[in-house]
Amino acid sequence: MTDESGFDIVPPEAIADGRATDAYFDRTVETLEHADRNPHVVAEVTADQFATGEWELLAGVKDAARLFEGRDVDVDAIREGRLFDGGPVMRIEGPYLEFCRLETALLGFLSHATGVATAALEARRAAPDSTVLSFGSRHVHPSIGAMVERSALLGGLDGFSNVAAGEVLGREAGGTMPHALLICFGRGEQEAAWQAFDEAAGSDVPRVALVDTYSDEVDEAVRAAEAVDALESVRLDTTGSRRGDFEHIVREVRWTLDAEGFDDVGIFASGGLGPRQLRELREHVAGFGVGSHVSNAEPTDFSLDIVELEGDLAAKRGKLTGTKEVYRTDDGGHHVALADGSATGGPTAPPADGERLLQPLVRDGELVREFDLDAAVDRAAEDADTVGFEALADDGD
Numbered sequence: 001m002t003d004e005s006g007f008d009i010v011p012p013e014a015i016a017d018g019r020a021t022d023a024y025f026d027r028t029v030e031t032l033e034h035a036d037r038n039p040h041v042v043a044e045v046t047a048d049q050f051a052t053g054e055w056e057l058l059a060g061v062k063d064a065a066r067l068f069e070g071r072d073v074d075v076d077a078i079r080e081g082r083l084f085d086g087g088p089v090m091r092i093e094g095p096y097l098e099f100c101r102l103e104t105a106l107l108g109f110l111s112h113a114t115g116v117a118t119a120a121l122e123a124r125r126a127a128p129d130s131t132v133l134s135f136g137s138r139h140v141h142p143s144i145g146a147m148v149e150r151s152a153l154l155g156g157l158d159g160f161s162n163v164a165a166g167e168v169l170g171r172e173a174g175g176t177m178p179h180a181l182l183i184c185f186g187r188g189e190q191e192a193a194w195q196a197f198d199e200a201a202g203s204d205v206p207r208v209a210l211v212d213t214y215s216d217e218v219d220e221a222v223r224a225a226e227a228v229d230a231l232e233s234v235r236l237d238t239t240g241s242r243r244g245d246f247e248h249i250v251r252e253v254r255w256t257l258d259a260e261g262f263d264d265v266g267i268f269a270s271g272g273l274g275p276r277q278l279r280e281l282r283e284h285v286a287g288f289g290v291g292s293h294v295s296n297a298e299p300t301d302f303s304l305d306i307v308e309l310e311g312d313l314a315a316k317r318g319k320l321t322g323t324k325e326v327y328r329t330d331d332g333g334h335h336v337a338l339a340d341g342s343a344t345g346g347p348t349a350p351p352a353d354g355e356r357l358l359q360p361l362v363r364d365g366e367l368v369r370e371f372d373l374d375a376a377v378d379r380a381a382e383d384a385d386t387v388g389f390e391a392l393a394d395d396g397d
């Protein structure tokens with residue numbers, strides 16, 4: 001079945017219906033119905049059973065929650081914008097057949113968005129005082145553009161480039177000029193291109209001139225500053241094969257702009273940048289465009305596991321039995337404990353001063369939570385401070 005648009009895209013109705021499922025869940029439904037079984041279960045969505053020292057930023061809960069609307073289940077989840085390290089991020093309770101076929105889409109929503117949001121948080125923390133924009137739409141299937149940009153914002157990025165994603169999110173995409181614009185004017189005609197852009201673009205569009213198309217970045221940066229009175233920044237997107245020491249190029253541009261009296265013209269850097277490069281460059285530049293580090297982030301490896309069957313402890317090998325709670329302590333700790341209070345000591349007992357992170361999301365099939373992206377962004381920044389989040393990934397060259 002092809003989407004009526006003609007694109008190979010699974011339509012939203014199929015996701016909501018539970019048809020975006022692995023086929024073995026269809027077999028499971030058939031078999032359980034044949035055997036007249038529909039046990040009451042508690043299931044948990046977990047990446048790591050125990051803490052690993054690698055924090056991740058939870059995202060995708062808004063879309064995941066929609067799957068449960070109208071289904072006879074209760075769902076609790078950590079709020080979007082909180083960090084986690086081990087233990088469940090979501091708990092579902094109800095007759096198993098109510099949500100069996102939703103597992104595939106549920107994990108997909110949470111896994112992909114959490115991976116992207118965590119990578120965005122890494123970029124954010126690598127350059128806390130710089131503008132950091134999401135430029136990675138071109139690397140991923142267009143059907144997930146809004147997820148990528150929303151997750152990038154959740155991680156703390158300041159804006160994004162995908163226009164249609166902006167329409168979905170109710171926010172305006174930003175951007176200035178690609179190399180194609182310079183090339184359309186021809187070699188040696190960079191001034192004409194920058195000036196035409198300045199004349200054509202709306203007053204709300206920042207005047208940022210791309211200065212690496214045909215000649216040396218230092219040369220083009222000074223020429224752009226001379227050509228456009230209101231120039232805000234120059235953008236260096238130097239192609240990899242010409243890059244050499246990018247930090248040196250950036251510092252040389254800064255030096256020369258200052259020396260020529262253009263100290264009010266900022267530098268914007270983009271192209272293959274990740275947390276390590278942001279840390280190296282951040283004192284010399286005003287802003288960054290980050291693409292693949294965020295958009296191509298590895299999805300978090302969430303799984304859904306039944307942990308109680310008809311009130312009894314259950315779990316497959318390698319997974320921890322029993323309904324759990326996760327707690328954040330004032331010192332930034334993350335604790336996983338049994339939910340029923342039966343444990344009064346040791347690692348399965350709740351910490352004395354812990355904040356319970358799993359909160360009601362769905363009750364009897366009704367969504368009981370509001371989603372406010374700005375509030376979630378603030379939560380993520382605060383929680384990253386609390387737990388001392390640092391990017392662990394070394395993103396190579």
Ligand SMILES: O=P(O)(O)OC[C@H]1O[C@H](OP(=O)(O)OP(=O)(O)O)[C@H](O)[C@@H]1O
Pocket residue numbers: 135136177178179180237270271272273289290291292293
């Ligand atoms: O962080 P990244 O994974 O590199 O992704 C984003 C980059 O992609 C674009 O480069 P490109 O050279 O394609 O721009 P152009 O179309 O203007 O040549 C853009 O200028 C960003 O720098």
